[in-house]
Amino acid sequence: MMDWILPLALVAVGLTVLLSVLLWWSHRRFAQLERKCDALKLLQKAAQSTNDHLQREMAEIRTGALGVGRRVKELEQELELLSARQDEVKQNDPEARLYNRAMKMVELGADVEEIMRECELPRAEAQLLVTLHRRSQ
Structure with missing residues (x-):
């Protein structure tokens, strides 16, 4: 019975060492992945902030473009009216x-x-x- 205790103890010690190494490696890998996850969260937050800023700028540009479009239309109508009046004066x-x-x-x-x-x-x-x-x- 004692003959198999020593090999069994060696296997148990070997398994313990192997499990300790695997646990250490897993913990280290988990820490790396956690750091990468934190970095990605920071990048995502920065990207979201940039996206929000760009959306506000686009809304301002859109509003400005609509105002300019309205003003151009008013000026075109005014120009047409003035041109018609000028033609009328020329004819008369x-x-x-x-x-x-x-x-x-x-x-x-x-x-x-x-x-x-x-x-x-x-x-x-x-x-x-x-x-x-x-x-x-």
């Missing part, structure tokens, strides 16, 4: 119509005599229109 001003017609004739190559005759303009004004047109080219 007989002198402007004469000068517009005279400028069209100059652009089409009419001479001073023809402009004077068709638009009933004085020679000096007809010559001025022709001279201005030549300089602009």
Whole structure:
């Protein structure tokens, strides 16, 4: 009976050492994983903070863009109204119509005599229109 006690004791000691090493290794590995988990939690918290900040900025940008869009639309409507009024003033001003017609004739190559005759303009004004047109080219 004593013959098997020594080998059994050696196996028990070996198993105890092996279990102690495994326990030490498991504890060490658990500590490493716990540190990694803490680091990931910090990263997640920083990412969440950055995400919240970016969402607030996007909301501000969206609000600003809507305001700018409304203002652009108002300005476009105002420009259209002013353009329509300007066209109306041009149409109702007989002198402007004469000068517009005279400028069209100059652009089409009419001479001073023809402009004077068709638009009933004085020679000096007809010559001025022709001279201005030549300089602009």
